[in-house]
Amino acid sequence: xxxxxxxxxxxxxxEGVREFASHAVRGTxxxxxxxxxxxxxxxxxxxxxRGKLQEAMSPDGTLVLVDFNSAVMSVEAAxxxxxGIVVEISDAPLVEGTFLAxxxxxxxxxxxxxxxxALRARSLVKVRHD
Amino acid sequence: xxxxxxxxxxxxxxxxRPAADLYRKTREFRSAITFRNLSRPESPEVTASxxxxxxxxxxxxxxxxxxxxxxxxxxAISALDLLARxxxxxx
Numbered sequence: 001x002x003x004x005x006x007x008x009x010x011x012x013x014x015e016g017v018r019e020f021a022s023h024a025v026r027g028t029x030x031x032x033x034x035x036x037x038x039x040x041x042x043x044x045x046x047x048x049x050r051g052k053l054q055e056a057m058s059p060d061g062t063l064v065l066v067d068f069n070s071a072v073m074s075v076e077a078a079x080x081x082x083x084g085i086v087v088e089i090s091d092a093p094l095v096e097g098t099f100l101a102x103x104x105x106x107x108x109x110x111x112x113x114x115x116x117x118a119l120r121a122r123s124l125v126k127v128r129h130d
Numbered sequence: 131x132x133x134x135x136x137x138x139x140x141x142x143x144x145x146x147r148p149a150a151d152l153y154r155k156t157r158e159f160r161s162a163i164t165f166r167n168l169s170r171p172e173s174p175e176v177t178a179s180x181x182x183x184x185x186x187x188x189x190x191x192x193x194x195x196x197x198x199x200x201x202x203x204x205x206a207i208s209a210l211d212l213l214a215r216x217x218x219x220x221x
Contacts (some may be wrong), residue, residue, distance in 0.1 A: 024150045103150045103180045107157040120181045128187050 002105040002114045003030040003056040006098055007075055008067040009043055011036035017065075017095055021102040028106045031098075032056045044071050049078035053085060061086035061111035063118060065098045088115050096121035132203040134211040135168065135195045140218045144188035148217040153180040155213050161200025163210070168193040 004021070008014035014035030022031050034052040037043030053075075056062045064075050064087060075089055088111055090097055097118040104117035138144060144152075156163045156178040165183060167173040169192035176182035188194055196214070198206040 024147050025154070099146060099150075100181060103153060106150075107154055117179075117181070124181065125185060130187075 001029065001058060001108060002060045002101075002111050003058040003062045004032070004098060004101055004105065005049075005052050005056045005062055005064045006031070006033045006035070006066075006094070007044060007049055007064060007071045008033075008035040008094065009071065011040070013067065013094075017098050020095070021098045024099055025102045025106040029102050030056060030058065031102060044074040046074050046077045049074055050082065053078055053082060053087065057085055059086075061088065063087075063101050063105070063111060063114050064089045065092060065094055065101065065118065066090070067094050086111065088112075090115055090118045092118035092121045093124075096124050100124075131197060131199045132207045133195055133197040134207050135193055136211065136214055136219055137193050138188055138190060138218045140220060141190050143190050143192065144183060144186065144194075144218060146184070148214075149180050149183040151213060151217060152210060153178055153183060155210055156206070158209070159198065159200070159202045159206035161198040161203040161206045163196065163198045163206060166195045166197075168195055 006014045006017050014033035018031050018033035032052045034049045038045050100121050101114050101118035104114045163178045164175045166175040167186040167188050196210050
């Protein structure tokens, strides 16, 4: 099964998104969270991300969901030196994308299918004016 | 073809977790399964996906129809009807 890694600039943000998505799929998907800088302040931590990538490692791959683009750079830095790990970084909105990805992963979707489901979050309508 | 219709009475309508549960349940069957929000006439019949379910704009009081066509359509509708009533039609 595809696993998910949430990378955000706040540990609480990453953990909150992880909690929500995990709850939605009743704990059936391996979802990890990495957030905050080394000193606990806002930011990202390449070593922590690398550790979580290794922990998340699945033969079917890992989809990484991020809050902002500097998190992408941290993930890319964390991936340097890691071998035999199948990872895709998603450009989806963090909360909705993680939710949709988790549901898709939970039914046994491939990494490509899970990544596509996450990206659909870009067009998810939440506010209706009627 | 087998179908069921039910009225959603959950105050939050069809929200994230029940949508996930319903979609996940559809994947246990081989039949083609579709959903329609009968309370929004302009709303199309959609294939089962959690994204599509969240886009149907189903709020409390809306009537929805679930259809299945295929070898296990009766079992599919029976299971989906039970799940939807349990999660979305309380009280």
